[in-house]
Amino acid sequence: MAMATASACTDATWWAYALPAFLGANTLCAHPALVVGALLLAAVSATLLAWAASSGGPAWAHGRGHRGATPIKGPRGLPVFGSIFTLSRGLPHRALAAMARAAGAQDLMAFSVGDTPAVVSSSPGVAKEILAHPAFADRPIKQSARELMFARAIGFAPSGEYWRRLRRIASTHLFAPRRVAAHEPGRQGDADAMIRAVAVEQAAAGAVVLRGHLQDAALNNIMGSVFGRRYGAGDAEAERLKAMVREGFELLGAFNWSDHLPWLAHLYDPSNVARRCAALVPRVQAFVRGVIDDHRKNSAAAAGDNADFVDVLLSLDGDEKLADDDMVAVLWEMIFRGTDTTALLTEWCMAELVRHPAVQARLRAEVDATVGGRVTDADVARMPYLQAVVKETLRAHPPGPLLSWARLATADVALSNGMVVPAGTTAMVNMWSITHDAAVWADPEAFLPERFLPSEGGADVDVRGGDLRLAPFGAGRRVCPGKNLGLVTVGLWVARLVHAFEWALPAGAPPVCLDEVLKLSLEMKTPLAAAATPRAVVAA
Numbered sequence: 001m002a003m004a005t006a007s008a009c010t011d012a013t014w015w016a017y018a019l020p021a022f023l024g025a026n027t028l029c030a031h032p033a034l035v036v037g038a039l040l041l042a043a044v045s046a047t048l049l050a051w052a053a054s055s056g057g058p059a060w061a062h063g064r065g066h067r068g069a070t071p072i073k074g075p076r077g078l079p080v081f082g083s084i085f086t087l088s089r090g091l092p093h094r095a096l097a098a099m100a101r102a103a104g105a106q107d108l109m110a111f112s113v114g115d116t117p118a119v120v121s122s123s124p125g126v127a128k129e130i131l132a133h134p135a136f137a138d139r140p141i142k143q144s145a146r147e148l149m150f151a152r153a154i155g156f157a158p159s160g161e162y163w164r165r166l167r168r169i170a171s172t173h174l175f176a177p178r179r180v181a182a183h184e185p186g187r188q189g190d191a192d193a194m195i196r197a198v199a200v201e202q203a204a205a206g207a208v209v210l211r212g213h214l215q216d217a218a219l220n221n222i223m224g225s226v227f228g229r230r231y232g233a234g235d236a237e238a239e240r241l242k243a244m245v246r247e248g249f250e251l252l253g254a255f256n257w258s259d260h261l262p263w264l265a266h267l268y269d270p271s272n273v274a275r276r277c278a279a280l281v282p283r284v285q286a287f288v289r290g291v292i293d294d295h296r297k298n299s300a301a302a303a304g305d306n307a308d309f310v311d312v313l314l315s316l317d318g319d320e321k322l323a324d325d326d327m328v329a330v331l332w333e334m335i336f337r338g339t340d341t342t343a344l345l346t347e348w349c350m351a352e353l354v355r356h357p358a359v360q361a362r363l364r365a366e367v368d369a370t371v372g373g374r375v376t377d378a379d380v381a382r383m384p385y386l387q388a389v390v391k392e393t394l395r396a397h398p399p400g401p402l403l404s405w406a407r408l409a410t411a412d413v414a415l416s417n418g419m420v421v422p423a424g425t426t427a428m429v430n431m432w433s434i435t436h437d438a439a440v441w442a443d444p445e446a447f448l449p450e451r452f453l454p455s456e457g458g459a460d461v462d463v464r465g466g467d468l469r470l471a472p473f474g475a476g477r478r479v480c481p482g483k484n485l486g487l488v489t490v491g492l493w494v495a496r497l498v499h500a501f502e503w504a505l506p507a508g509a510p511p512v513c514l515d516e517v518l519k520l521s522l523e524m525k526t527p528l529a530a531a532a533t534p535r536a537v538v539a540a
């Protein structure tokens, strides 16, 4: 069947080759434009026929989706463009979920993003096979990521010896449990500053727009862990840094048409990706190299548990030692990955607590009963309801609904359902679709932390990649190395915000709006604004 489709497509050009026989060679020599026109027409009709015959669109022509016993179904989309408009605007996780449902292809759906053949899975079983398979351990790299040096950072380095070395450094040094624990004073200090700033804004305005406070705390927290630097309000270096991070976020998050339609590269680049990357990279390099040089001058020979990442990388020896350029890439990536994710997840969590006063009251009762004085990391680990609230937030609003950056098949992969994903295919997991599937989670639109309390009949779910019903940090070899740091930070901040304030809608305000916008992470479209009434019992 696959072969028949392929040959039908090729045969569409037969008449172009037969032209000389019909018209005579002399006629054609006298009219070269006729030949060019005929060939062009042949190419266009071959493309159209291949597209019409393909399931999955133009990048899946010639039977690409039929290599296994079970074909991979999917929408054709448009000729040449395929389903590119689904990914380039709006909320692709929702659009892809609807397309997969309509095509009956929740296990795996083929689609085309211009020239790029892609598959997306909305089922825990197939998602697990994809994320765990060694042939899916690479990622497709966007132009912006390559130009911003990320090809040498953990997230985009190809899955060879260098990437394995980086993962080893991350797990044994940067994110080792003892180092995450040793950075608690920094996390607490950032939370203290945030709580003071929230109290000031509440006193002045009668309500608080939380996002800016969370972003300041998250930037300081990650800057402290990575560079050993923290900033006060209005610090000039912090403002410069924030501008660089913002620019990088925009460039990495922007949909770049030429990643998928290379012939467009010189014609259409609405985000000016190439020019802006070229302007940003020297600024980043100068900044990060300056930090590394300062550390070289001042650092002790051995890096203790509470050392920042720069000191840790400088202290590595032998096989683990990194070149300066590679250190710049790794450190800069950490700033990127660590800043927004924790801030945005905390904001979603607080939004749900404002929407659900009973959940907030139950959480506060747990916090009050657990802590003696200020909430600590150890308290957070002893609060099952808090963990359930964070898990339910991750389920309802996964920060990377399509698990951030995709995977790339480096060989043909045969799945247990009989489908074969050909080498060169971009593979995505629609985590949002899985966490909103009524067949996986009962009443998925309701915010019910209890579903994660085994003591109340709920599921005991490991969100760190062990259970694909809820794997917001991905799974397998490329699972998020910062997951423990992210969870500890969000848990601590939510507990401290709930301990220090009662959160409610300001009088007369409209209900909390849960509309989403997908940038690098999934954000609330309208930042949360809430009244934060200080609790008499707690001093920041």
Ligand code: HEM
Pocket: 131, 154, 155, 156, 167, 222, 333, 334, 335, 337, 338, 339, 341, 342, 345, 399, 400, 403, 404, 405, 406, 472, 473, 474, 475, 476, 477, 478, 479, 480, 481, 482, 483, 485, 486, 487
């Ligand atoms: C709530 C917080 C976070 C969420 C939801 C999150 C989510 C993710 C996801 C979905 C992936 C892709 C995993 C895969 O392909 O299977 C990822 C990768 C990654 N994350 Fe996170 N992340 C968070 C926090 C952090 C933090 C705090 C850091 C570091 C400071 C970090 C560093 C990374 C890195 C370096 C990778 C690339 C790993 C690789 O490709 O080998 N993340 N993250």
